[in-house]
Amino acid sequence: xxxxxxxxxxxxxxxxxxxxxxxxxxxxxxxxxxxxxxxxxxxxxxxxxxxxxxxxxxxxxxxxxxxxxxxxxxxxxxxxxxxxxxxxxxxxxxxxxxxxxxxxxxxxxxxxxxxxxxxxxxxxxxxxxxxxxxxxxxxxxxxxxxxxxxxxxxxxxxxxxxxxxxxxxxxxxxxxxxxxxxxxxxxxxxxxxxxxxxxxxxxxxxxxxxxxxxxxxxxxxxxxxxxxxxxxxxxxxxxxxxxxxxxxxxxxxxxxxxxxxxxxxxxxxxxxxxxxxxxxxxxxxxxxxxx
Amino acid sequence: xxxxxxxxxxxxxxxxxxxxxxxxxxxxxxxxxxxxxxxxxxxxxxxxxxxxxxxxxxxxxxxxxxxxxxxxxxxxxxxxxxxxxxxxxxxxxxxxxxxxxxxxxxxxxxxxxxxxxxxxxxxxxxxxxxxxxxxxxxxxxxxxxxxxxxxxxxxxxxxxxxxxxxxxxxxxxxxxxxxxxxxxxxxxxxxxxxxxxxxxxxxxxxxxxxxxxxxxxxxxxxxxxxxxxxxxxxxxxxxxxxxxxxxxxxxxxxxxxxxxxxxx
Numbered sequence: 001x002x003x004x005x006x007x008x009x010x011x012x013x014x015x016x017x018x019x020x021x022x023x024x025x026x027x028x029x030x031x032x033x034x035x036x037x038x039x040x041x042x043x044x045x046x047x048x049x050x051x052x053x054x055x056x057x058x059x060x061x062x063x064x065x066x067x068x069x070x071x072x073x074x075x076x077x078x079x080x081x082x083x084x085x086x087x088x089x090x091x092x093x094x095x096x097x098x099x100x101x102x103x104x105x106x107x108x109x110x111x112x113x114x115x116x117x118x119x120x121x122x123x124x125x126x127x128x129x130x131x132x133x134x135x136x137x138x139x140x141x142x143x144x145x146x147x148x149x150x151x152x153x154x155x156x157x158x159x160x161x162x163x164x165x166x167x168x169x170x171x172x173x174x175x176x177x178x179x180x181x182x183x184x185x186x187x188x189x190x191x192x193x194x195x196x197x198x199x200x201x202x203x204x205x206x207x208x209x210x211x212x213x214x215x216x217x218x219x220x221x222x223x224x225x226x227x228x229x230x231x232x233x234x235x236x237x238x239x240x241x242x243x244x245x246x247x248x249x250x251x252x253x254x255x256x257x258x259x260x261x262x263x264x265x266x267x268x269x270x271x272x273x274x275x276x277x278x279x280x281x282x283x284x285x286x287x288x289x290x291x
Numbered sequence: 292x293x294x295x296x297x298x299x300x301x302x303x304x305x306x307x308x309x310x311x312x313x314x315x316x317x318x319x320x321x322x323x324x325x326x327x328x329x330x331x332x333x334x335x336x337x338x339x340x341x342x343x344x345x346x347x348x349x350x351x352x353x354x355x356x357x358x359x360x361x362x363x364x365x366x367x368x369x370x371x372x373x374x375x376x377x378x379x380x381x382x383x384x385x386x387x388x389x390x391x392x393x394x395x396x397x398x399x400x401x402x403x404x405x406x407x408x409x410x411x412x413x414x415x416x417x418x419x420x421x422x423x424x425x426x427x428x429x430x431x432x433x434x435x436x437x438x439x440x441x442x443x444x445x446x447x448x449x450x451x452x453x454x455x456x457x458x459x460x461x462x463x464x465x466x467x468x469x470x471x472x473x474x475x476x477x478x479x480x481x482x483x484x485x486x487x488x489x490x491x492x493x494x495x496x497x498x499x500x501x502x503x504x505x506x507x508x509x510x511x512x513x514x515x516x517x518x519x520x521x522x523x524x525x526x527x528x529x530x531x532x533x534x535x536x537x538x539x540x541x542x543x544x545x546x547x548x549x550x551x552x553x554x555x
Contacts, residue, residue, distance in 0.1 A: 027353060027369045027382075028327070028353060028367050028368065028369040029367055029369070030354075030367070030369040030370065030371070054382075054430055054431070055327060055353070055369070055427075055428075055430060074428055075428045075429055075430050075431075076327065076413075076427045076428035076429070076430045077427055077428060078327075078426075078427030078428070080327055080328050080366070080367050080368070081328050081330075081366040081367065084425075084426070084427060085427065088425070089424075089425045092422065092425040093421070093422055093423070093424070093425050095420075095421055101414065101419075101428070101429075102428075103429050103430070103431065103432070103433045104386060104429075104430050104431040104434075105386055105389070105390060105431070105433065105434065108382065108383050108386040109386070112383070123390070124389075124390035124391075124392065124434075124437060125437075125478065126392075126433070126434075126436030126437045126463070126477050126478055126479065127433040127434070127436065127437075129433075129436050129460070129463040129466065129475055129477065130429065130432065130433035130436070130460055130461055130462065130463055131414075131419075131459050131460045131461065132414075132429055132433060132461065135414075135419050135459075180354075180371050180374055181353070181354045181355065181369060181371070181374060181379070181382070182381055182382070183353075183369070183382050184382060184383065187383065236370070236371065238371045238374075239371070242370075242371070243367065243370075
């Protein structure tokens with residue numbers, strides 16, 4: 001079955017407006033599925049609850065900047081050494097974005113629970129001394145360990161309705177190769193009801209089956225494959241290109257104000273097609289790596 | 292970043308001195324783990340391995356390279372360069388081992404706020420529900436409760452960062468002090484040292500509050516006191532942090548060939 005679609009068709013068909021729990025893959029400034037995220041913005045797809053990997057970055061901040069996110073489940077949204085996430089920070093401080101405060105252990109194990117149908121996941125003793133669970137009683141609660149009688153922290157399973165992920169390559173059936181670090185992208189694919197993949201290139205199945213052990217996402221979990229070479233830009237794509245810090249700094253300086261964020265969205269997202277975007281950033285001097 | 296030392300008194304950058312000073316806290320039998328924005332602790336571990344602790348292991352969380360080869364050092368903990376390592380673990384495995392509790396002996400931590408008991412906060416300043424400053428989030432800091440020694444580092448040393456009590460407890464240190472610490476019975480050993488651009492601190496064994504240990508070259512005690520938003524425990528004698536040796540600096544600069552630590 002051929003699942004290859006244009007970025008516009010993939011979002012239109014598989015991500016309903018107001019989707020319940022949408023996961024975005026990648027971590028920090030690496031492997032963010034930005035072609036899919038930008039298309040969400042172009043199509044004004046609202047997200048009831050956005051889930052990041054343990055560390056979200058532009059993948060979350062851009063959707064928040066576009067005013068499309070009602071709630072966010074995350075343990076970090078930021079730009080690491082480049083600074084805080086401007087739209088996320090502004091929205092939370094203004095009280096217009098609800099945060100479901102999470103920690104790395106819960107996001108990681110919660111996705112495994114979602115993938116495996118576990119009713120909840122028990123977390124290691126000691127984590128309850130952080131304030132995280134007190135701020136998010138919807139995702140965490142204190143329970144009694146049935147074996148020891150001790151109080152331990154439990155987390156609800158994380159089963160995204162949709163996962164938007166980047167992979168290095170996939171065949172038309174959705175069998176996919178993740179290059180470099182996998183972060184929690186595989187877990188998101190295993191736990192999500194619908195998986196939309198963007199890839200650097202679509203390759204013939206016989207090319208993948210020669211490295212089947214390294215083809216770690218099976219196509220039966222994937223609904224759509226979008227060929228988007230350069231589609232992680234301005235974040236990095238492991239195995240392909242590095243982060244474009246100059247472009248990210250431009251985003252950060254523009255998005256420091258709500259008006260500036262809108263002008264970024266107009267110039268780089270809503271006002272251009274994805275193809276035009278990638279052409280323009282490749283033409284510019286700021287591009288990092290080998291797009 | 293605000294609150295660094297004034298001009299470095301001689302030929303090294305603040306980040307380089309901090310890496311050298313953190314390396315001195317490490318031991319040959321350590322297995323260290325670190326996360327977001329951890330170029331300084333990565334270089335510290337690389338320096339320790341190249342000098343006094345050749346058998347130390349370190350995991351650069353995010354990309355999860357084990358003993359990443361550095362040279363160059365990179366600013367992002369998820370950068371592909373960190374996969375040039377002895378081995379690479381999936382992130383999920385590192386999270387499992389952090390939970391296991393008897394594998395990692397050192398966890399490098401930091402925060403927007405760090406308090407007198409070594410509790411860390413990367414989540415929010417002010418009321419969590421409507422914060423004055425929303426930080427990025429806590430990532431793996433709740434695991435501080437389970438690790439042997441917590442080494443805290445901060446590029447900011449000012450009264451906004453070093454506060455009496457964190458507004459949001461994201462990474463447990465000694466909680467509210469000796470009573471609460473004993474009652475909690477946490478599996479980890481708690482915070483061991485704090486390195487900033489101004490000084491190195493440890494914790495007073497009786498009160499579990501942060502104590503000044505040494506001031507860095509060119510810094511005086513009054514500067515540290517003024518930059519700290521709580522009353523530091525003062526030892527009988529405050530020493531001066533030993534300046535980086537030429538051997539230490541040579542290793543740091545070989546590992547950080549692109550000057551990430553100098554850029555801070």
